[in-house]
Amino acid sequence: MNFIVDAIRWILDPMHFPGPNGIATRISEHLLISFFVVLIASGIAIPLGYVIGHTGRGKSIAVLATGGIRALPTLGLLSIIALSIGIGLTAPFIALVVLAIPSILAGAYSGFEAVDRRTVDAARAVGMTEAQIIRRVELPLGLPLLIGGLRAASLQVIATATLADYLGGGGLGHYIFAGQQTQDYPQMLGGSLLVIFLAVISEVSFGILQRLVVPAGVRSPSVTSRRTETARTDLGRVEVGRTESSETITAAGSPQTKGTT
Amino acid sequence: MIEFRSVTKRFGDGTVAIEDFSLVVPSRRTTVLVGSSGSGKTTLLRMINRMIDPTSGGIEIDGEDTSTLEPVKLRRRIGYVMQNSGLLPHLKVIDNIATVPILNGVKRALAREQALELLDTVGLDRSLAERYPNQLSGGQQQRVGVARGLAADPNILLMDEPFGAVDPIVRDELQRELIRLQRELGKTVVFVTHDIDEAFLLGDQVVILETGGRVAQVGSPSEIMQSPANEFVASFIGTERGKRALSIRRTARGRVLVDGAGRTAGVLVDEPATTGHDVDSAANSGADSVAQVTVAQDLGADATTGAVLDAAAGPSNEPSGLLAAEPIVR
Ligand SMILES: Nc1ncnc2c1ncn2[C@@H]1O[C@H](COP(=O)(O)OP(=O)(O)OP(=O)(O)O)[C@@H](O)[C@H]1O
Ligand SMILES: [Mg+2]
Numbered sequence: 100m101n102f103i104v105d106a107i108r109w110i111l112d113p114m115h116f117p118g119p120n121g122i123a124t125r126i127s128e129h130l131l132i133s134f135f136v137v138l139i140a141s142g143i144a145i146p147l148g149y150v151i152g153h154t155g156r157g158k159s160i161a162v163l164a165t166g167g168i169r170a171l172p173t174l175g176l177l178s179i180i181a182l183s184i185g186i187g188l189t190a191p192f193i194a195l196v197v198l199a200i201p202s203i204l205a206g207a208y209s210g211f212e213a214v215d216r217r218t219v220d221a222a223r224a225v226g227m228t229e230a231q232i233i234r235r236v237e238l239p240l241g242l243p244l245l246i247g248g249l250r251a252a253s254l255q256v257i258a259t260a261t262l263a264d265y266l267g268g269g270g271l272g273h274y275i276f277a278g279q280q281t282q283d284y285p286q287m288l289g290g291s292l293l294v295i296f297l298a299v300i301s302e303v304s305f306g307i308l309q310r311l312v313v314p315a316g317v318r319s320p321s322v323t324s325r326r327t328e329t330a331r332t333d334l335g336r337v338e339v340g341r342t343e344s345s346e347t348i349t350a351a352g353s354p355q356t357k358g359t360t
Numbered sequence: 361m362i363e364f365r366s367v368t369k370r371f372g373d374g375t376v377a378i379e380d381f382s383l384v385v386p387s388r389r390t391t392v393l394v395g396s397s398g399s400g401k402t403t404l405l406r407m408i409n410r411m412i413d414p415t416s417g418g419i420e421i422d423g424e425d426t427s428t429l430e431p432v433k434l435r436r437r438i439g440y441v442m443q444n445s446g447l448l449p450h451l452k453v454i455d456n457i458a459t460v461p462i463l464n465g466v467k468r469a470l471a472r473e474q475a476l477e478l479l480d481t482v483g484l485d486r487s488l489a490e491r492y493p494n495q496l497s498g499g500q501q502q503r504v505g506v507a508r509g510l511a512a513d514p515n516i517l518l519m520d521e522p523f524g525a526v527d528p529i530v531r532d533e534l535q536r537e538l539i540r541l542q543r544e545l546g547k548t549v550v551f552v553t554h555d556i557d558e559a560f561l562l563g564d565q566v567v568i569l570e571t572g573g574r575v576a577q578v579g580s581p582s583e584i585m586q587s588p589a590n591e592f593v594a595s596f597i598g599t600e601r602g603k604r605a606l607s608i609r610r611t612a613r614g615r616v617l618v619d620g621a622g623r624t625a626g627v628l629v630d631e632p633a634t635t636g637h638d639v640d641s642a643a644n645s646g647a648d649s650v651a652q653v654t655v656a657q658d659l660g661a662d663a664t665t666g667a668v669l670d671a672a673a674g675p676s677n678e679p680s681g682l683l684a685a686e687p688i689v690r
Contacts, residue, residue, distance in 0.1 A: 221446025224411055225460050225508065226436030239450050314450035316492025 106288035115289075120273070122293065129270040129297060132263050133256045136192060140199035140252060145245070148207020152241065153233055161208065165201035173198050173259055181266055188268035191260075198259055199252040206248015210241025242312040250305035257298050261290075271297070361387045362408060362516065362548065367417035369403055369573075377403040378573035380417070386565065387422075387515075390542055390549040394559035395569030395576075396596075401552040404573060405518050408550060409438045421516070436460055439509030439517040439547070443524045445501040447493040453479075453504050454489040460512040471511075478507040483537055499530035506538070510545070519551045523558070535561055556597050560585070568593055 109115065116122050151157050173194055181190035214237050222236045223229075261272030274290025277283070362385035369378040377400045385391045393401045406412040407419055410431040419426045426434060440446075447456045457475035462468060479486050482503040493501055502522055509517055523531045535558065542549060542562075553559055559566045560581040568576040568584065570592060577589040588594040598605070606617040606625055615628040 215449075217442075217444055217446060218448060220411075221440075221442060222448065224406075224409065224435060224440040224442070224446070226432050226434075226463055227459075228432050231463070236448060316451070316494060317449050 102284060102288055103292075105285040106292055109285040109289040110292060125269065125271050125273055125290075126293065126297070129257070129260055129263075129272075129294070132188070132192065132195070132260050132268070132270055133253065133297075136195040136256050136260070137199055137203075137249065137253050140196045140203055140256075141249065143196075144200045144203035144248075145207045148204045148245075148248075149211060149233065149237075151204075152208035152211025153229070153237060155212075158208065158212075161204060165204055168197060168201050171197070173262060174265075177262055177265065186266040188263060188266075190266055191263040191268050194262070195256050195259060199256050202252040202255065203245075203248045206245045206251070207241070210244035210248075211237045212241075213244055214240045239314050240317065242314075243309055246305060246309045246312055250302065250309065253301045253305060254298055257301055258294060261294055361385065361420075361422055362550070363420045364404070364407075365418050365420065367404075367407065367414045367419060367573075369400075369407065369412065370415045376572060378407075378414075381573045381575070382417075383567060383575065383578065385548065385550055387548045388546040389564040390551055390562050391565040391567065392551045392553060392559040392563035393567050393569060394553055394556055394563075396554055396571075399569040399571055400573035401554075401569060402520055404569075405520050405550060405552050408516070408518055409435045409440060411435070436464055436512060437514050437516075439512070439514040441502075441505045441509040441517065441519045441522045443521040445493065445498075445505035447501060447504060447508070449493055451492075452489065453491050453493065453496070456493065456504060457507045457511050459508065464512060475507070475511065478510055479504075481510065481541070482507045497530075498526045499534060502526060502534060503537075506541075510547075515548055517547045517549045519549065521553055522551075524553070524555075531558075538562060560597075568596060 110122065118124065147161075151161050176197060177191055177194040180193050184190055184193075218240070219232060219236060222232050227235065260270050261275055263270040264272035264276050271290050271293050274286050274293070278285075278287025278290060364381050364383045364385075367378055367381045368376070370376050381400075381404065383391075393404055395401055403412055407414050408421075408426070410426055410429070413427070421429075447453075448459070451459070454472055454475045457478055458466075458468070458471035461471040461474065466474075476486055476489060479489060484500060484503050484507070488496065488500065488504075493504070496504065505522065506519075509519070523534045526534065539562065549562075551559075551562055553562075559568075563581060565578065566581055566584055567578050570576050576596070577584055577593045584593065585597060588597060606619055608615050608628060609618045617625045617628055619625045
C-alpha cells in the first residue's frame with residue numbers, strides 16, 4: 100500500500116509537473132502518440148473492414164490475419180522493426196499501429212455484419228446504390244460496433260504506448276523505464292498509474308460516445324457489458340506496468356463484439 | 361405489362377430455381393404467384409426488378425427488355441414490399457416512406473409532405489410519422505412498407521408475402537385494404553404468397569407454381585377453382601379437403617354449406633332450378649355471417665369419386681368453395 104501512496108505523492112509533487120520530462124509533457128506525448136496511432140490504424144482498418152463487411156468477401160482471410168497479428172508479441176515485433184529501421188519513435192509507432200489494426204478492423208466489419216441482411220437487401224431493392232447502402236444504412240447502423248473497436252484499440256494503444264520509450268520515443272513509458280533503471284519505484288508506479296488514468300479516461304469517453312452513436316430506433320447492442328470486461332482485463336495488466344500483448348488483445352477486439360440479438 | 365420470356369435461373373451452386381418460365385402479367389391487374397416453399401416465387405419476383413438476373417431468357421416491361429435498363433433506376437420505379445417490411449430501423453416512419461422519392465431527387469420537405477399523405481392512403485394515423493419502425497406493430501409496419509412501395513408512384517408493385525408474418529385478423533384487414541387500394545390506384549401488382557386463399561382473394565390472375573417455377577395453371581380464381589388443370593392443382597387448392605370442400609347439411613334454417621372443418625361456410629339460398637350448365641343465380645341471405653351462395657356451374661364430375669359437382673360463390677361472386685358430391689345430410 101505504501102508503494103501506491105508514494106506513487107501518488109510522486110504524481111502530485113508539483114515539481115514533477117512542468118518541464119521537458121514533466122508529467123504534462125509526457126502525458127501530451129503519450130496522448131499524441133496514441134491518437135496518431137489510432138488515426139493511422141483507422142485509416143487502414145476502417146475502409147478495409149467496410150469493404151469486407153459490405154461484400155462479405157475476404158472475411159476468413161481477415162480473421163486469420165488479425166488472429167495472427169494478435170498472436171504477435173508487441174515487444175518482439177517492436178524489436179524486429181527497430182532492428183531494421185533503427186531507434187526512435189518510428190519503430191514503436193509502427194508496432195502500435197499493427198497492434199491497433201485488428202480491433203478496429205473487427206469493429207468495422209462486425210458493425211456491417213451485424214446489420215440485418217434483410218435490411219440491406221430491402222435498401223437495395225428500393226433502389227439504393229451500393230455507396231448509398233454503405234453511407235445511409237450500414238454505416239449508421241454499424242457505428243456503435245466500430246466505436247467499440249476504436250475503444251478497444253485505444254485502450255490497447257494507450258497501455259502499450261509505454262513501449263514507445265523503450266527506444267527513446269517518450270511518453271509515460273519514460274517514467275517506467277527510467278524508474279526501473281534507477282530503482283525509483285514511486286516514479287515507476289506513478290507512471291503506471293498515469294497510464295491507467297489515461298486508459299480510464301479513454302474508456303469513459305468512448306463509452307459515452309458509443310451510447311451516443313446508437314441510432315434512435317435501434318435497441319442498444321449489448322456491446323457495453325463486454326467492453327467493461329475488456330477494460331478490467333487491460334487495466335489489470337497495466338497495473339503491473341508491463342503490457343504483454345496477446346491475451347489482452349484477443350479479449351479486446353475479438354469479432355464476437357457483434358453484439359446483435 | 362410484364363412479360364417473362366423463357367426465363368431460366370440457375371444459381372451459382374447449380375440450383376435451377378426457374379426453368380423455362382413464360383408468363384404475361386397484365387397491366388393494372390393483380391397477378392398472384394402461388395406455390396409451395398422453394399417453388400421459385402421470390403426468384404421470379406426479384407427478376408422483375410433485377411435483384412436477380414436470369415441465366416437465360418428475358419423479361420420485358422412494357423416492351424422494354426429489362427436487361428438493357430440500369431438496375432438502380434429500374435428499382436426506383438418499381439415498388440417492393442416484403443414480408444418483414446424491410447424498413448430501415450434507424451429512420452422514422454416518415455423518412456422510411458420518403459426514402460425513394462428523396463433518392464429520386466424530390467425535395468425533402470415535399471417528399472415528407474407526400475409521405476404524410478401516403479400514411480392516409482394506407483390507413484395509418486399521421487401521428488405515427490415520427491415513430492421508429494420498432495415502435496409499430498407488425499401490421500402497422502406492413503402498412504408503412506406498402507406506403508414506401510407506393511411512394512415513388514410506381515406503375516408496378518412487387519409484393520413478396522407481405523402479410524405472411526401477421527396474425528390472421530390483421531391479415532384479413534390488410535388484404536381488404538389492399539383490395540381497396542388496388543381499386544383506387546390500379547397498379548400492376550405482382551403478389552407472392554403460398555396461401556391459396558389469399559391468392560384467390562387478391563388475384564385477378566393466379567399462377568400456380570410447382571418446383572422449378574413450372575406453371576401448373578394460370579387463370580382467374582374461378583377458372584382454376586372450377587377446372588383445376590391437373591391433380592396437383594386440385595390438391596393444392598384443396599378441393600377435396602379443408603375450406604373448399606363444402607357439403608350441404610339440412611338445418612332448421614334451411615340448407616347450409618359446411619366446410620371440411622365442420623364450420624358453416626354459408627347458407628345455400630338458391631339451387632339451379634334449371635338443368636345444365638352456367639346457372640347463375642344469387643340471393644341475399646340477409647345476415648352478415650352467412651355467405652351468399654351462388655351455384656355457378658355444374659362441372660359434371662364423376663360422382664363416384666366424390667369429386668367436384670358445383671362451385672359456390674361468395675358475395676363478391678368469387679367462388680368460395682366447391683360442393684363435394686357427398687350425399688346431402690338430412
Ligand atoms: N441465392 C441462392 N442461391 C442458391 N439457391 C437459391 C438462391 N435463392 C434461392 N435459391 C433456391 O431456388 C429455389 C427457389 O427459391 P425461392 O426463394 O424463389 O422460393 P420461394 O418460392 O420464394 O420459396 P418461399 O415460399 O419459401 O419463399 C429454392 O430451391 C432455393 O433454395
Ligand atoms: Mg420466397
